[in-house]
Amino acid sequence: MTPDVMPAPSIDYIALLPYILVGAAGVIGVIVEAFVGRGARRPIQLVLVFGSLIGAFVILVVNRATQGIQAEGALAIDGPGILFMGLILLLSILVALLMAERQLDPAGDAFAPRASALPGSEDERELTVRGYFQTEIWPLFLFSVFGMMLFVTASNLLVLFIALEIMSLPLYLMAGMSRRRRLLSQEAALKYFILGAFSSAFLLFGIALLYGYAGSVEFSAIADALAAEPGQTALVVGGTALLAVGLLFKIGAVPFHAWVPDVYQGSPAPVTAFMAAAVKVAAFGALFRVMYVALGGVRWDWEPLLWIIAGLTMLFGSVVAIAQTDIKRMIAYSSIAQAGFILIGVSTATAQGLYASIFYLVAYGFTTIGIFAIISMVRLSGGEVTRLDQWAGLGKRSPVVATSFAIFMFALAGFPLTSGFIAKFLVFESALAVDNLGLVIVGVIASVMAAFFYIRVVVIMFFREPVEGAPAAAVPSATTTLALAISVAVTVILGILPEPVINLIEQAGVFLR
């Protein structure tokens, strides 16, 4: 009797090259941490990070025509997937530029010299005095990016879950690594971890229910089951709901938003930028794929749900942001509101909505990174200054920085001639195309309220007398400057000439299943 032979899966390694590059660079990074001397680690890590990210992006662009379901149905490398991955890689490159900053903080970079040292301990002080740096954050960062790339192309619920964890676990650690205000940072990390694990449980429960219904975890099999058996059971409804909860948590939609302000406030600015920009892109990518591909058959069920959540998210984020006095918290609530606007695109269940949301994510991602670049620059000796009233008169002391920040604020508020205007216009248009005037009205009202607090920041920076001992923007090194310049340029150019990007997005076609 011959033993049963397990058939070897067919893997097209060329198609998977971008993933392999980033993942392998992360693994090599860990080995570097273990075996290479302290001084040589940083240059090697930087080469690994930028080399793998840029390399993966180039390969992605060159191979963009090679689309298809890969790795035995685990991954769907299709037009939207490539767009999401490309955007994640670009944003990650900018974030890496921010993370590489070593000029702003007199003690070195933005991260704790050794994450294991107790905050405020003798140990920590000594490490700081001796000028220690830790470089473990770089492989963690690469793993997270790797997880995101998997997350947006996962074509099977288990891969989706694993990708989510690969993406999230390093983030929890990175959130706790701030050099300044470490208690706040560690608190943020712990909260993020607990709540993240909690939301993973919801997601996993949803996966189980859907598996119970369809007998498979593959998106295409679930879609087939929904098509074959339109009279659905409670399993589908429960599974859809819990899966949505898990994904909406990562997006930061109301009522799963509670972690956002605390975590954004506590994390080091570059990490917050990473969370606000890249993680949001990844979460939306996954939400789109799950909803459109696997659960397209029950879209009549989840569309109204997403309308309600989008509306609530926009209104809640905008209203509560008005009452904030800390710039990071304000941006956190603003990012909640922005997620609501992007959800409008998801809730349309059309290709037009998909394209509109992708454009929104492009606009929002670059703007957000620029914002956090500036937040990391406005500082006193004790670290970043995030109290809004201390930003008074920044326009006088650092006109270029303040003007850039004003541009970002105008973009988030959706003023014409910035990327934010076109983005809002496109998502509203996509909602109108499916006759959802109500949601658009809510959106317009929310954006009007939101304009108030965005403009308020501009007013504070330019029209208010500075307080005693107020900070000016510190001069950053070339990396942060480059990231900031790119963000400003993209924000302005997308507002004036959005056409090429819109065309590019529209060429992406639809999801493969």
Place this chain on the structure above:
Amino acid sequence: MIGNGAVVLAEGAPSLQPLTAATGVFGYLWILIALPLFGAAVLLLGGRRTNKWGPYLGVLTVSLAAIYAIILLVSLMGRPAEERAIGQTLFEWVFVGGFSVPVALQLDQLSMVFVLLITIVGSLIHVYSLGYMEHDPDRRRFFGFLNLFIASMLLLVLADNYLLLYVGWEGVGLASYLLIGFWQWKPSAAAAAKKAFIMNRVGDVGLSLAIMLIFVTFGTVTFDSVFAAAGEANESTLTWIGLLLLLAACGKSAQFPLQAWLLDAMEGPTPVSALIHAATMVTAGVYLIVRSNPIYDGTAFALTAVVIIGVITMFMGAIIGSAKDDIKKALAGSTMSQIGYMVLAAGLGPIGYVFAIFHLLTHGVFKANLFLGAGSVIHGMNDEQDMRRYGALRTVMVITWITFMCGYLAIIGIPPFSGFFSKDDIIHAAFEQNLLVGVCTMLAAGITGFYMTRMVIMTFFGKARWPDDAHPHESKPVMTIPLIILGIGSVVTGAALLYWGNIESWLEPVTGIEEKPLPIPAIILEGITLAVVLIGVAIAIAKYRKEVPVEAPKGNLLTVAARNSLYDDAINDALVVKPTYVLSDGSVFVDDRIIDGTVEGSARFVGGLGSRLRRLQSGFARSYALLMVAGAVIVVAILYLARLP
């Protein structure tokens, strides 16, 4: 509804005139906008190094634009009437699927007159500002903002689609905000700027919703295509569009119920009040309504709403203007009232569009004249704005006095001053359409006579009630020359536009025109109107001929209400501001207390102060988790409920 609205309106609707390609001298339309925009960019980005010559550059760009505008006018007049609408596409701005929004300009008879008003009055006010702002350390920034305003305003009137108009609309709003708050070290100026901004945003919601509705209905936002298809759209859609556009107009043009910001906007430097808050920007609402006339022609309901808003504001402005002692605020009330006239005229339909624009033009000139005159007085009186501290100024400020009198006679409508022609035309049109509205316009003319006479007497006649440190003197030529030019304008603009410029047939291709028989002969109507105005003047003379007390007397109920701008702030506060704060605080409260508090509240009793810190660090996560569970339950519930038949 007014008269037998819809039927009559349809007859007067103009057939759309085709756009002609921009060739020859029209090929450079964009330069009109680019000139002031360039000025603004140099002044605002150039920093201190442009301090010295910056203001002159600001004056130069606008003057060049004015010269080019005059060349355009002459060339336009040289063309046959049907080729006077020029279109020029600059580049594609948004292009998504079948939807495209080009950045395209359109110069037709309507935009032409606006361009002239904006650039010519704009240039004069720029010149005047050289004198008025001479000692201001920040005057480079001031001229930068003024240039920015001119560029935005020109974009607003030259846009060939609603979306581009919206860009200009926001641009003038921004410039207005920056200029009202120009003296930001005064808390009142900063507050006024914020108020103007927020109230304008309310109007902007109307405009953006209108544009979306237009796009959904017609599939395009270009004026030409929208207006061509407007006839076929159903009436309730047109009504909604009309009402939303009206909301936008109310915000920008300070019409009821969004009028409260205009009086506070007087915190800005006086040239700003003259240019933006009297002559040009505040009339953008009238432009919007008249430009959208094919939409309004299909909806008698929206037109009626326009008339009602116009009438209400016309009276409110006049009443407020009659009681204010601050010369600029009195003029601002008058501006509200006069724009009420224009809005009302626009609401009359094709019978009134032309006269709305006609009055807008004459008003733009004489109100700029009055404001600059007031500015000259304020300048001479050491920044004193209270008319109770003026008096007898005619003896020391002769040029200001004479030019102010020109503006005065124009606004109250004494023939042959310019206001006479334009206001009388509106009154005629009102009587043609509806007797009640006609009587209202006539009464308001009487009140106009009252408050303007009051202003003139308190300022220029009677005994001097000057503060001890004031040494009133005539302003410099750089200020008086623009005054003289505008003063002449106040005299001749009306007759010139009507008889020489033939404004009615000039605008007819854009707005259409319609005549109806008057219920009484025109000459008698004019006589009655003039009599009503003179009665108003006489009452004012009788009341203010005597000594004017320096302290304002108590006054009756109406006077007190009018002094408080008819309690607009209190009303806004109660209806809008408070509820918004309650909503915001409430959301924070719900987030912090009810949600966090449910979990923590019970523990709070038990735990002492020492455990507080620990609880702050671990306790919140618990309540967040609870919120998530609640959310998940709601999500599941929604999905199940949606399934129930």
